[in-house]
Amino acid sequence: MRGRTSAIRGKREMDFRKMIRRDKKRWFHADQDRDGDLTIEEFTSFLHPEESPHMRNIVIEETLEDIDIDGDGFLSLEEYIGDMFKPETEGEDEPAWVAQEREQFGLYRDRDGDGKMNSQEIGEWILPTEYDHAEAEAKHLMYETDVNKDDQLTKREILDQYDLFVGSQATDFGEALTRHDEF
Ligand SMILES: [Ca+2]
Ligand SMILES: [Ca+2]
Ligand SMILES: [Ca+2]
Structure with a gap:
């Protein structure tokens, strides 16, 4: 049991450090006048980066960090699907919506058709530039x-x-x- 709990604690510490690192980076980008403090507007960007255009790259980076399992800076089809669906047992049949997502990946996500999503393609996926x-x-x-x-x-x-x-x-x-x- 002891090994298991310390493993869990280890993972928590890692998550915590990752969280702090992420927050620091986000803080830095939210602090537009670079004075180290956040005004109310800057703090709003920090809390809701997806709503601030200048935070777009940070949101994309954070998404990549979460889903890019092999760390190559791109999302493969497997990484994209893996973020939404993990089979509970080996060889479990994929639900229809997962098959649909696979299709979506080829049709809409991977716009340049190189088989993976780059930062720009990820941006269009999570923060589509609004059609006016x-x-x-x-x-x-x-x-x-x-x-x-x-x-x-x-x-x-x-x-x-x-x-x-x-x-x-x-x-x-x-x-x-x-x-x-x-x-
Ligand atoms: Ca500031
Ligand atoms: Ca990858
Ligand atoms: Ca692509």
Whole structure:
């Protein structure tokens, strides 16, 4: 028994040291003005790094640290799956969702198709850069409406494509047009 408990204690100490190391690193990056102290904003970045764009690399690094078992700086398919699913018995059948995740890895995670996820691919997985719907909608409307392609929308062009604007979901532009008498 004694050997076992000390092994457990050993593991705890290691986890603890790892935690401190990780926290120090995270603290350093959260401390944007590098004065060693954290303001409320800096502390928020420390607590919720996934919500601060400048903490993105730290979040990716921490994820790698956790899942990259062989420490080569990449996530293999096995490491990726191993993070979500560990068979309880040898040769246990994989549930369907795990098979799906394997497929996802090839289809979406490993974007450059080299069989492993690099930091950038990991970033897109855990912190997808948000698709800006409003901007996409504006670009679409602009493209459809700006007939003479001078990158300016005239009132005439908008009125010609009135149906498009009224049907637009992302903007309340249709409503705005009907509200404004000068149109
Ligand atoms: Ca500071
Ligand atoms: Ca690896
Ligand atoms: Ca890749």
